[in-house]
Amino acid sequence: MTPTDQTLPAERDHHTGPLLEIRNLSVRYLTEAGEVPACDDVTLTVRRGEILGIAGESASGKSTLLTALLRLQRTPAVTSGGEVIFHRGGGRPPVDLVRLDERAMSPLRWSDLSIVMQSAMACLNPVMRLRAQFADVITLKNPTMTRGQVDERITELLRMVGIAPDYATAYPHQLSGGMRQRSLIALALACDPDLVVMDEPTTAVDVVMQRTILDQVLALQERLGFAIIMVTHDLSLLLEISDRIAIMYGGRVVEVGDAAEIYAHPRHPYTQGLRNAFPPLSEPVRRLTGIPGTPPNLLNLPVGCAFAPRCPHAQDDCLALRPELRTMPTTGAGEPGLAACLHPLDRDETRRQDEDAARPDAVAVDSEALLASTMEGAQR
Amino acid sequence: MPQWLVFLGRRLGIYTGTAVLAVVMNFMLPRLMPGDPVQDMFLRIQQATGAPPPQYLIDNIYALYGDPNRPLPLQFVDYLTQLARGDLGRSVMQYPTPVSELLAQTLPWTLGLGLITLVLAWLIGTLLGAWLGWKPSGMADKAFTPVLMFFHSIPAFWLAIMAAWFFAYRNYYFPAQGGYDAEQRNHSWANGPFLTSVVTHGTLPALVLVIVGFAGWLFSMRNMTIATTSEDYVTLARAKGLSRWVVLMRYAARNAILPNVTGLAQAVGGLLGSIVLVESVFVYPGMGNLLGNAIGQRDYPVMQAILLMTVFLTLAANFIADSIYVLLDPRTREGDA
Numbered sequence: 144m145t146p147t148d149q150t151l152p153a154e155r156d157h158h159t160g161p162l163l164e165i166r167n168l169s170v171r172y173l174t175e176a177g178e179v180p181a182c183d184d185v186t187l188t189v190r191r192g193e194i195l196g197i198a199g200e201s202a203s204g205k206s207t208l209l210t211a212l213l214r215l216q217r218t219p220a221v222t223s224g225g226e227v228i229f230h231r232g233g234g235r236p237p238v239d240l241v242r243l244d245e246r247a248m249s250p251l252r253w254s255d256l257s258i259v260m261q262s263a264m265a266c267l268n269p270v271m272r273l274r275a276q277f278a279d280v281i282t283l284k285n286p287t288m289t290r291g292q293v294d295e296r297i298t299e300l301l302r303m304v305g306i307a308p309d310y311a312t313a314y315p316h317q318l319s320g321g322m323r324q325r326s327l328i329a330l331a332l333a334c335d336p337d338l339v340v341m342d343e344p345t346t347a348v349d350v351v352m353q354r355t356i357l358d359q360v361l362a363l364q365e366r367l368g369f370a371i372i373m374v375t376h377d378l379s380l381l382l383e384i385s386d387r388i389a390i391m392y393g394g395r396v397v398e399v400g401d402a403a404e405i406y407a408h409p410r411h412p413y414t415q416g417l418r419n420a421f422p423p424l425s426e427p428v429r430r431l432t433g434i435p436g437t438p439p440n441l442l443n444l445p446v447g448c449a450f451a452p453r454c455p456h457a458q459d460d461c462l463a464l465r466p467e468l469r470t471m472p473t474t475g476a477g478e479p480g481l482a483a484c485l486h487p488l489d490r491d492e493t494r495r496q497d498e499d500a501a502r503p504d505a506v507a508v509d510s511e512a513l514l515a516s517t518m519e520g521a522q523r
Numbered sequence: 524m525p526q527w528l529v530f531l532g533r534r535l536g537i538y539t540g541t542a543v544l545a546v547v548m549n550f551m552l553p554r555l556m557p558g559d560p561v562q563d564m565f566l567r568i569q570q571a572t573g574a575p576p577p578q579y580l581i582d583n584i585y586a587l588y589g590d591p592n593r594p595l596p597l598q599f600v601d602y603l604t605q606l607a608r609g610d611l612g613r614s615v616m617q618y619p620t621p622v623s624e625l626l627a628q629t630l631p632w633t634l635g636l637g638l639i640t641l642v643l644a645w646l647i648g649t650l651l652g653a654w655l656g657w658k659p660s661g662m663a664d665k666a667f668t669p670v671l672m673f674f675h676s677i678p679a680f681w682l683a684i685m686a687a688w689f690f691a692y693r694n695y696y697f698p699a700q701g702g703y704d705a706e707q708r709n710h711s712w713a714n715g716p717f718l719t720s721v722v723t724h725g726t727l728p729a730l731v732l733v734i735v736g737f738a739g740w741l742f743s744m745r746n747m748t749i750a751t752t753s754e755d756y757v758t759l760a761r762a763k764g765l766s767r768w769v770v771l772m773r774y775a776a777r778n779a780i781l782p783n784v785t786g787l788a789q790a791v792g793g794l795l796g797s798i799v800l801v802e803s804v805f806v807y808p809g810m811g812n813l814l815g816n817a818i819g820q821r822d823y824p825v826m827q828a829i830l831l832m833t834v835f836l837t838l839a840a841n842f843i844a845d846s847i848y849v850l851l852d853p854r855t856r857e858g859d860a
Contacts, residue, residue: 215758218660265755268774270852279773280763314853327759356676 150168152491161230162338162370163189163212166243168225168467170204170211173218179441181207181220186468189338194364194371196402198417199391202438205374209340210373213256214240214248232337233256254284257331261343262507264512265324267315273326274311277333295490304359318438321352328360332367341373345380355386378414379421381408390414393439393449396468410471410482413450448485527849527856536580537840546835550602553823558727559586560696563821565613578736587613588824611831612824616816623829625813632702633802635808637794645787647733648740652783653776656748668745675738680800683731687804690727697727700806725806728805729781731800740783749778781851782789788844792837 170182181203189195197205210216212227227240229251240248260266268276275296282288288296298308304325315323324344345353348376361384364371375381381388381402388405390398390413398411409415416434436453445451451461468481470516553721561584570574576584585591585793589598611622655664682778703710704720712718752775760774790797795811802811810829817825849855 209855210758213762215762229626249764249766252762254764255764258759259821260755260759261631268756268760269777269854270777271773272853277771279765284766316854464594 159371162191164228166226169223170207171223172220177346177442180394183398187389189370192368192370193386196385196388197374198378198381200438203391205391205396206342209342253335256338257325257336259331259344260339263327271311281333304329321348324348338370343375360471379416399484404480410487411484412456538842544606549827549831611828614825615822616820622824630811637798640729644733644736645740649744649783652741652744653748656745659749671738679735683801683804686727686731698724702808728801731801744783751775751779784847785844788840792840795833817835
């Protein structure tokens with residue numbers, strides 16, 4: 144799944160130009176208690192056909208970032224700065240999604256940018272048949288299509304995610320949880336978008352269904368070549384499927400890089416903590432450790448590094464200086480990653496720690512329980 | 524059998540039971556209450572003539588209103604057979620007019636005024652509510668909502684008196700009372716001047732009922748719209764790039780309107796209660812005014828008939844509401860919902 148993999152189909156090869164460039168994007172929630180900087184100065188790039196994973200704890204700003212990208216946020220959320228440059232296909236000039244008015248934005252919606260949201264039941268209109276929820280957007284984007292062609296397209300889309308076409312006439316409550324989630328994915332692909340934003344698309348389903356859905360998403364992505372921004376708190380899942388990964392903490396991106404590189408050599412102590420809190424999906428079990436403490440209060444962020452109070456490697460200057468993202472030296476084949484840390488982890492150091500953790504006496508721990516207990520302990 | 528049929532059948536069963544209970548109560552209640560309209564009538568005859576009513580008159584009245592000395596079960600049977608014939612007894616205050624005749628005279632006025640204003644108030648309230656709820660705490664919401672809260676808290680009779688005073692007595696914009704011009708003898712709908720007089724007479728009471736009524740619909744619609752617009756399926760509809768109108772109507776309002784639709788059907792049943800005082804103020808020839816007078820003069824047969832009608836109307840309206848709900852919300856059509 145890395146860009147250097149030669150066996151990828153042709154579609155995946157256009158990992159060339161950027162598709163979406165997020166530059167210094169800031170989103171604030173205007174509350175009575177003050178402005179909450181849910182996203183602060185976020186800069187990220189998504190290339191054509193690539194999967195960018197965004198991971199972080201709850202309240203790290205990842206979902207806020209997604210809704211701001213697609214201009215779906217509602218008051219009190221306000222995009223306070225930055226730009227989101229979207230490079231449309233077909234020789235059309237790039238546009239800044241932040242500055243586009245809704246009238247200019249709507250042609251881009253669903254034909255270029257679509258979304259799969261977390262709670263499938265809540266995302267489908269309970270009083271409309273599945274067919275109608277596909278048909279309204281397909282007809283809007285393809286006004287010349289006949290009713291028969293629209294139905295054909297819906298059948299094709301449902302088949303793509305393994306749902307029998309008969310279910311087109313069903314109401315959402317007649318579908319199982321997994322079917323709802325898959326139909327949302329089919330819906331997101333209805334107008335051949337260049338970018339599909341996925342906000343925890345598999346959190347609401349069981350692990351078996353999660354695997355089925357992810358495999359389908361990956362297969363479809365390889366076939367159709369759309370780019371994905373996948374947001375989740377499950378870093379090990381992201382490591383499996385993403386080309387590149389961004390880690391968010393306290394509304395800021397603290398580390399970005401190649402998925403393999405981030406997995407092998409996390410530079411930011413928070414990334415390391417996050418990685419060690421989840422069991423790898425396809426590797427020997429290693430000792431799991433939680434991250435002590437709680438996510439920062441965005442209303443009252445520390446002066447220095449937001450992670451410093453929880454960081455095992457924090458030094459005096461971490462509390463005083465806020466680190467900016469900077470390029471990390473790399474020896475691997477991938478391009479260099481970025482981390483916002485004054486004292487990034489040394490490559491050798493992380494390897495040594497990993498080896499320690501992989502000793503035979505390492506105990507497998509239920510990561511969810513561990514994470515939960517860590518959170519609980521911190522709240523007390 | 525489809526689930527929705529079972530659902531409606533069950534509701535129908537409940538409503539039938541309630542109707543039977545209402546008939547029994549309607550029979551029992553006046554008999555449990557102190558005071559007796561027939562005794563009242565004897566007293567009035569005695570006051571008017573200075574002598575107790577002669578036996579033939581007593582027999583006559585008993586024949587018309589029922590003999591209080593007959594055993595209760597037999598009285599109940601009499602009552603049921605009367606009801607089955609559509610005989611609701613005779614009015615006391617307008618003796619000896621049959622109650623059914625009084626109802627037939629007044630019902631069209633009340634239904635006309637009441638239904639038109641109810642539907643108008645509902646439409647205005649629901650549409651405005653959807654609009655205000657779409658952008659809560661926007662300019663419109665901030666400006667309108669407190670004003671509407673004020674309208675909502677005005678008692679109907681007070682507004683009716685104010686409206687009558689200002690528009691009918693101080694300025695002669697509208698007639699002060701009645702349902703039509705008394706000079707019009709030809710009460711046919713084809714009679715143009717009569718129809719015009721009906722409209723001018725109805726305007727003030729209608730205005731009052733709409734103004735007092737629409738704010739309630741507005742608030743429930745506004746709040747439901749606010750709740751539904753934060754639903755994920757509305758966000759998804761916006762993400763699809765559907766027009767604002769489609770998102771508002773097919774995704775937000777379509778779900779938000781469900782309580783208002785059932786509310787409307789139920790309000791038809793409660794129509795009479797809200798209209799009584801307004802009709803009284805404007806001396807409108809409707810059932811509300813009739814009921815008001817009947818209560819004042821202890822005209823039990825009229826009260827009973829109106830009570831029974833109200834109960835039946837409410838039950839019928841509720842059943843219609845249930846049926847509409849089944850139509851609008853697919854989830855009620857399923858057993859597992």
